[in-house]
Amino acid sequence: MHIKPAARAHALALLACLAWGALTIWLLFLSAKSAVGVSEYSFRRLMGGPGYLLVEQLRGLSGEAREQRLQELQRRFQFPLTLVPRDSVELAPEAGVMLDNEHAVLGVSEEIAYYALDRNTLIQFGPMWGAAAMEDVLNLRIYWLTAAAAALPLPLLLLAAWHRRRKRAATLSALSSSLSQLARTPALILPTASAEWAPLLAALQQHAHHIAAMSERHKEVSQAVSHELRTPLARMRFALALLERGADxxxxxxxxxxxxxxxxxxxSLVRASLAFARLADAPAALAREPVMLRSWLQEELDALELARQPAELVIDTTARELRGDRALLHLIVRNLLVNACTYGHGRLRLSVANHGSGHIVLHVDDDGPGVAREDRERIFEPFVRLMPHDADNTGHGLGLALAKRAAHWQQGDIQVTRSPLGGARFSLLLPLRLD
Structure with missing residues (x-):
């Protein structure tokens, strides 16, 4: 599934906003945690005073009297106080020296400290910070005000994204309702949308004009076919009527x-019309087979059976082959040669030359009457015959139209100019390799 660049950009922006919000909250958490933290040195000095005072209160007591006094003192502290055997606590070697010199030390957990009551018993302070300290910070209004100010852009951005998505959905709905009418009414004014929709709207409008133009061409072709069918059908009806009367x-x-x-x-008319209709759209499978230039063009000339009309083949190119659809190439050159034979007076030349990088040009020259400048575009339209009253002109005016359309699918083009032989020159421009 292909994601459009605009949608991908919006998704990345939303993801960035969420990441920014999460980072802000995490930084606030770290700030709050660091606000209640102290260094190890400061912590030892901080616990030295309470440890010394507790030792003074508990010294000389033992057993239940010591425990009772400790519970009484516990009410004065906001963290637990516990008496533990010294040998049950894992401490670093240097910690023992510090305890013997009446210093507080940290345990494995930084939330627990120890102070020596005597050589066998330690006073355990803590856990003392942890959740209780964080709860105190979270109860501060300034913390939540700071968090709200930092997170304020996040809901605004989410609201903007939701509004944009809603607007886009409305635009898509309007476009969908217009598409059904666009093919029938190419001049239909599409709904107003933001600048990002401009390329799509322009493409839809152009596509609608192309569809309308294609429909108009099909209508013209249908009318032309109907017109071409009337004459032979009328003659056939007349001939059948004469046969019914019992002619000799x-x-x-x-x-x-x-x-x-x-x-x-x-x-012949039906075959030509069907061939023209098939080339209205791109062929389903356009072949890319190698075609040897000299042998292919010689075969095309030989197929015309030009025993009474001399034909000249001139190869003036360094290219030996091209890649393309042989059937389309045959259709193009055959129709150009047949047209030259039909309107020429006796001479015909087929030549090929280089044309820039990666292209060749085929010229079909005849010595006929040529094509007037004002007719050089119209001659490629279907059912157009410049000399309809010529007795030798038995075609339907579809040959050049077929050649032009086939050249288009072959990524080429056909132009007509004045020939050096005095007649018409049809120039077929072809790429040596199809894209």
Missing amino acids: DDTRRRLQERLLKDVVELE
Whole structure:
């Protein structure tokens, strides 16, 4: 699943806010904890006085009297007081020397201290800080005021993110309701959205115009096909009517030949129309096979059966092959050659040359009447024939349209100019490698 850059940025911003809030709370916790902490040296000096006073109170007492007095003194302290045997406590070697010299020492836990009552008994202070000290800090109003001030941006950012998400959901809902109408009404004004939606809205609008243009082209092609079908169908209907009236054998034979010719023309029109419709969209699988230039072009010329029309092949390129869809390449060159044979007067030249880096250009030249400058774009439209009354022109005006569209899917282009032979020059620009 692909995540858009804007959504990824918002997610990262939200994650950063959460991390910032957690870090702020953690730093406040460390600050509060450090506020109640003291150094080991200060701690020993701090506990030296209470230890000395307790020893003075408990010295000379033993047994139950000592324990009773210790419980009475316990009420004056905010941390536990306990008498423990000296040999039951694990202390560092230097701790024994400090105890013998009437100094307090820290135990394994920094929350517990010891002071020597006598050579066999120690007074244990603590645990003394821990949760009790932190609770005192947490009860301070300044702590919570500081925490609230530090965490204030977090809910604001969350609120802004929620508002942005809600606005985006509303925009998506409006776009979804508009998309169903956009294909039918390309001029539909899309809902107003923020700048980040501008590329999407522009793409949708352009896509709608493309769909509308494609629909219009299909409509024009359908109308043109209908128009092309009327003439042979009318002739066939007329011929059938004459046959029903009982024409003589010679007339019947001519009518049957006319009917057969009209059927062939209809089949040709249907095949050409289907081929044009198939190329309306990109081919499902565009082949990228190697095609040897010289042998391929020679085969195309040989397939035309130009026994009565000389054809010249000129190879002026360092490239020996190109990679592309052989069927599309054959369709393009065949239609260009057939067009040159149809309108040329006797000479035809097929040449290929380098065109920049990674491209070649194929020129199909004839010595016919050529194409007027104002018709050089229109000639590639479907069902356009510049000389419809020419008796030799038996096509449907789809050959060049097919070649143009096939060249587009082959990542190439076709242009028409004036030929050095005096007629038309159709130039096919092709990449040597498809992207």
